[in-house]
Each structure stands twice: as structure tokens, then as C-alpha cells.
Amino acid sequence: MLDKVPRILVTGASGLLGRTVVKILKEREWNVVGVAFSRVDSGLIKCDLRNQESVSALIEKEKPDVIIHAAAERFPDVVENKYEETCLLNVKASGHIASLAKHCGSKLIHISTDYVFDGTSPPYKVDDECNPLSKYGQTKLDSERAVLTEYPAACILRVPVLYGPVERLEESAVTCLLGVLKNSEPKSVSHYDKRCPAHVSDIARILYDMIALMMKGKTISGIFQWSGIEKLTKYEMTLVMSQIFSLPHAHITPSFTPGALRPYDPEMDRSRLTELGISHHTNFKDGIKDCLTPWL
Template structure:
């Protein structure tokens, strides 16, 4: 029996991974949650190193997937202690506990470890984050490498997928503004959308397939270690994403492009991740954005009509 612990299994990515692994015969899942406790999960605060150690000692998983993190750039900028606790110290605690049992650890990181000036970025490119979120995730990558030889960082870009509320992804968080722009008076209804930063929206069920394939390699003694990257291949600004969302929602949204950065927290311009390392291993799946977003909207229908 191959045993996998998924840390943060109630989050946007964690749920997709848990669902994908549930389809594997002969595998046992141990799911941990914190802010959204569920009947089939173990409540675990990964900021508590002693609790992390007790959990790993009790479960002794063959592999651990760390999908829990503080991923909101503005929160990281204003609360660097929280960002460090979740994105650095927790990774170190989990990896250190896992090392005692020889467990392989997969830790999720971000394209924001790069400054966005020289895309595409290969997995061996020198990181240079420009905000607190990127810095904390880069420190988390280093914490993993320092704590175990059986670890892999998987860098990912902007994620979207099946949601429990619109704000769970920066993609679906645009829906309320899009809907409002289609309902309000013409003279005051345009929604301003960023048309500067280039993102590569990536579907969480596709990432879950990547994670499952990486786990399969570990299970047969071919563990991928070091750094790997996966990304969607459709470049879009938030303005373009909003246009595609409006089309999927069948609404006449009034959108205005903003061609200069306006976020209080600095964002990179274009952090396109090169996925060649995983592609060379035959790992990966990409669902076209329009297909994927319609699947998301079908499961969480817009009620603004």
C-alpha cells in the first residue's frame, strides 16, 4: 500500500490533488486541513512544528505533498511573519520529519520567485523575487533542499479550477466585477482590468495529474528531485481573462484595459515557466482555458442573471 499525505487538502489545489489520488488503486490518502475541517481529514496546523512531527510519526507516509501556503501577495507584504511561518518554517518542519522515514516530499512553489523580466524561465534559472510572497516561497524552496535529499519543488503559475467561492482564485475573482459591469448603467459600468502583467492560467485538475504522475514515479523508485515546473501555455492579461470569462458567462461586459501596473504590491511582468523537464519525462496535461473555465462555471454557476 502506497501512502500519500496531502497537506492542505481543502484548498483550491489540495482538493484537486485529493480527488485525483482518490482514483488510484492500491494507494492510501491521508488528508490534512485547517481552516475547512472535513470528516475525512485530519486537522493540522502546520505552523505547529510539534504537531507536524506527531502527525508524520503517526502516519509514516511514503510521500507528502505540501499544498498549504499563504499565497496572497498583499497578505504576505503586510504580514511577513505569517508568510514565513506558512511558506518557510512549515516546509522545513514537514521535510525534516519526513526525512526520518525516507518519505519523498513535493512542495508547491510559484512563478513569483522570478522578477518577470526575462521569460521563459527554465527550472535552473536564477530566482530574483520582487515581492514578499516570492521571497517567502523562494526561502521555502531552500528550506526543503536544506532539510531533505528526497524533495522536489514544483513551481506553478496562476491557478484556477473548481471553487467554493469566487475569490478562491484570481481568475474567478473577476466574475463579480464582470457581472456588475453588465448590469449597471452604461455611463458608469466599465470594469477596469489589468492589461500589463502577462499570466499563464493553469487548471488545478491538470496540476493534480502532474502531481499524480510524479508520485507514480516515486512509487516505482524513480523519484524526481530538485526543481520542476508546470504551466499552462496560453499567455493572458487579466483583461483578456475577463473577456474570456464574459464570453463563457454569455454576458455583455464592459471592460477597460489598464496598461500600467496599479497594484500596491509589485507584481512581475511575465514569469512564464518552462515545463521542459517534466515534458521530457512524459509528465503533464493541459486543458484549453476556454474548456476548463466552462467546466468550473458549470460546477459553480453564476447566479447574477
């Protein structure tokens, strides 16, 4: 039991992860302030994180105990085509938020990615050398460095490819595979690079546990990582969906050649979290059935 109800500010609150984080923390009856920009639903505060004055005013007004910084541009095509603009959000805004958090005494958890690794030597420990292969991975590595430079006591949580309740199938690199299954046109799907998918509810519960420890006085800082326990290629994910929903998959063939630049196997070591007693994993079959059933 916590001495007080924590006030949590969540950036990217309208996104795939942010929506579930806000939902689960509110279910715990915590005081949650959700921030969004392009998709501002009722109950969320609109703020352009690239506007430093707006962000400064927001954090000064809300005075959160903890900031979960989940906002980022993560779609590869956007990052590739608008790299400088992406850096303003992914890197510069992250550093600014870290500076503000330190100044006002808020704890900070910055969400990062397994794409900071090249995928050649898994499982990766938190202090293993990073070598991002994509511009997206580079912006997230740069964001980690910006955050820890401004606020050395901040926390980084690296997460893998995520899936969960989506507003459109393309919102997740996992759920979009259902569209491939439902379309009878012949399609090749990668059976080369491996992923450790995590359900957004698992990440939200991990964040809850981390913050609960923080609020009890436990020092939680530096880099933490979570990978889903099951390792699957995208082709294997489509086979799971095919089995669950009784959808034909004869039109889908496995591809054994590398596609776009992405890590081959970016599985991350989870021990810094498990040593704290923090571990949440939804079985992929159960998780994907739950979030995709509404789309059938």
C-alpha cells in the first residue's frame, strides 16, 4: 500500500502503448494525466512536445510524481523521410523533458526499443554495445543518451515489438499480419528475423510495478529491458493467427532472406527487472486472440 496516490503524466497517451498504460494505471486508482498531440481523445491534454515552452508550462502546472515518456515517432518510413523532424521529437524533446523532470523533482521513465541493437549477439544485457541499423533505432539510442545526460537518475525501459488493442491493424507490426491473412493474394512474409513480441498490458503492468517500488523509496534508475518470452518470426506469428481464427494460409510463403535493415534477433536480457520481482508475460496465442477478435 502506497502512502499517497501518485500523480503520473503519460506522454503519447493516445498511442498503442500509451492508451493501455493510462487505462491500467487508472484502474489502480492512480491520478493519471494523459498527453497527446495528433489524436487527442476526451480526457487527454493536447501538447506539442516539440514546443519547449508548452511542455515547460504543462509540467510546471501538473507537477507529476512520475513522467512516463512514451511519445515517439516509430514508423520507419516517416523516420527515413523526415529524419530531422523526427529527431526534434524523439531526441530533443526527450532531453528537454528529462531536464524538466529533474528540475521539478519528478521521476522519469523513458520508453526505448530493442532496435538500439543490431541483433547479432542476443540476449543483450543493458550495458552491451548498441549498434542500431536503422535511423529509427539511432534516434532512440540518441534519445536515451539525451535523457541520461540531462537526468542521470532517470530510468530507461527498452521494450520489443508491441501488440495489443489497436485502432487500426497497421498500428502494430504484429497485428497488421492479420490483413495479410485475410487478403487471399499471394504474399511473402519474413521467416528470417526473430522477434520477442510483448502485449502492451504486460508493459503497462511492468511500469506500474516499477513506479510502485519508486514510490516506496526504492532507487530505480538507469537502463531496464523487457522482451516477450516467446521468440517468433513474422511468418510464425501468421501461422498462430491462422490456427486461432481458422483462416487459410496457403497463399502465404515464408521468406528466408533479410528485408529492410532491422536486427536479426534483438532479444534483451530481462534480469534487472526479474531481480526486482517484476515479470509479466501474456502468452502470444491468448494475447493475439484477445486483441484481434474484434477485427473478425
